[in-house]
Amino acid sequence: xxxxxxxxxxxxxxxxxxxxxxxxxxxxxxxxxxxxxxxxxxxxxxxxxxxxxxxxxxxxxxxxxxxxxxxxxxxxxxxxxxxxxxxxxxxxxxxxxxxxxxxxxxxxxxxxxxx
Amino acid sequence: xxxxxxxxxxxxxxxxxxxxxxxxxxxxxxxxxxxxxxxxxxxxxxxxxxxxxxxxxxxxxxxxxxxxxxxxxxxxxxxxxxxxxxxxxxxxxxxxxxxxxxxxxxxxxxxx
Numbered sequence: 317x318x319x320x321x322x323x324x325x326x327x328x329x330x331x332x333x334x335x336x337x338x339x340x341x342x343x344x345x346x347x348x349x350x351x352x353x354x355x356x357x358x359x360x361x362x363x364x365x366x367x368x369x370x371x372x373x374x375x376x377x378x379x380x381x382x383x384x385x386x387x388x389x390x391x392x393x394x395x396x397x398x399x400x401x402x403x404x405x406x407x408x409x410x411x412x413x414x415x416x417x418x419x420x421x422x423x424x425x426x427x428x429x430x431x
Numbered sequence: 432x433x434x435x436x437x438x439x440x441x442x443x444x445x446x447x448x449x450x451x452x453x454x455x456x457x458x459x460x461x462x463x464x465x466x467x468x469x470x471x472x473x474x475x476x477x478x479x480x481x482x483x484x485x486x487x488x489x490x491x492x493x494x495x496x497x498x499x500x501x502x503x504x505x506x507x508x509x510x511x512x513x514x515x516x517x518x519x520x521x522x523x524x525x526x527x528x529x530x531x532x533x534x535x536x537x538x539x540x541x542x543x
Binding site for chain 2: 320347349357358359360361364366371372374406410413414416417418419420421422423424425
């Protein structure tokens with residue numbers, strides 16, 4: 317089990333649905349990340365939150381909307397997704413995004429399927 | 432542009448063999464290089480290599496950073512079936528935004 321907890325583990329949704337992915341960490345980390353991973357590909361960064369503020373958006377479509385309610389929680393709100401958005405969505409956290417000698421720790425991910 | 436390339440892309444060995452996985456990189460401003468192991472779910476952190484820590488070891492796994500050659504290797508000795516996984520090499524980007532740039536990964540299969 318990882319120290320970064322993601323829910324749900326699996327999610328199947330239609331293209332008109334609205335759903336949210338949740339991520340929680342209690343390591344006192346102040347940087348949190350969303351990655352998208354397609355099958356047989358490495359993770360690709362989507363968003364970075366630093367001290368609860370969005371610091372990086374890697375040109376992600378607006379149908380993905382991140383939210384950081386507090387330092388322990390990170391959400392990803394989904395709306396009007398496309399079939400190509402089906403992937404494993406990974407959350408990660410690190411002590412501070414600017415500290416180079418601290419690793420990012422990943423959650424187990426949410427496997428998302430869009431019908 | 433920062434870039435990470437891993438080789439080989441896949442590898443099949445038998446239990447007890449020793450394997451060496453390679454990672455080469457291009458970066459404007461080196462900060463750190465990380466190795467992760469990914470089975471079916473989360474990438475699990477293995478090692479972080481920095482300018483002040485170019486060699487790490489944990490049990491049967493070890494890793495070395497060669498800043499002159501812009502590369503790193505991950506060695507696994509006496510492989511076990513439980514070592515079967517995708518091994519990911521990642522680079523902290525030059526922009527110091529926290530972004531990790533991943534290589535394509537090496538898929539290792541250890542046969543009994």
